[in-house]
Amino acid sequence: MTEEPVDPDTGPLPDAPRPAVLRGQGPVIAVVAAGGALGAVARYGAAQIWPTASGTFPWTTLVVNVTGCAVIGVFMAVLTDLWAAHRLVRPFFGTGVLGGFTTFSTYAVDIRQLTDAGAARTALGYLALTAVAALAAVWTASHLTRRVIERSTR
Numbered sequence: 001m002t003e004e005p006v007d008p009d010t011g012p013l014p015d016a017p018r019p020a021v022l023r024g025q026g027p028v029i030a031v032v033a034a035g036g037a038l039g040a041v042a043r044y045g046a047a048q049i050w051p052t053a054s055g056t057f058p059w060t061t062l063v064v065n066v067t068g069c070a071v072i073g074v075f076m077a078v079l080t081d082l083w084a085a086h087r088l089v090r091p092f093f094g095t096g097v098l099g100g101f102t103t104f105s106t107y108a109v110d111i112r113q114l115t116d117a118g119a120a121r122t123a124l125g126y127l128a129l130t131a132v133a134a135l136a137a138v139w140t141a142s143h144l145t146r147r148v149i150e151r152s153t154r
Contacts, residue, residue, distance in 0.1 A: 055117040068098050071098060110126065
């Protein structure tokens with residue numbers, strides 16, 4: 001019996017990844033990357049069409065994030081209750097497109113910039129409003145979508 005390799009600082013070393021496992025993930029990685037690029041381009045387009053002046057309330061980022069959350073609510077309800085999609089649809093659209101479209105990193109930067117500009121109240125309002133509106137959008141969209149699905153399948 002061979003002993004398990006051990007790193008003196010961190011303990012047992014994990015098994016090396018098997019090439020077959022990595023090959024199976026290749027298509028998933030590719031569709032997430034492609035979807036992410038599309039979502040990021042859409043988000044960038046929204047920021048170019050509706051720019052936010054420095055130190056003002058970042059309405060575009062709020063609308064993008066809330067819209068993306070509502071779409072994920074519809075998407076997940078459709079996937080779980082109605083449509084048995086191909087295994088790559090969810091990573092492409094849910095993780096890729098919507099992950100690239102929504103921009104919670106920009107949300108964090110916006111809060112920091114508002115705070116640095118002396119608009120702490122605006123930053124706090126934006127912090128709370130985005131979190132509440134995003135959660136409400138997911139819940140409302142998924143709830144309404146499920147009701148529509150239930151009515152259409154009766």
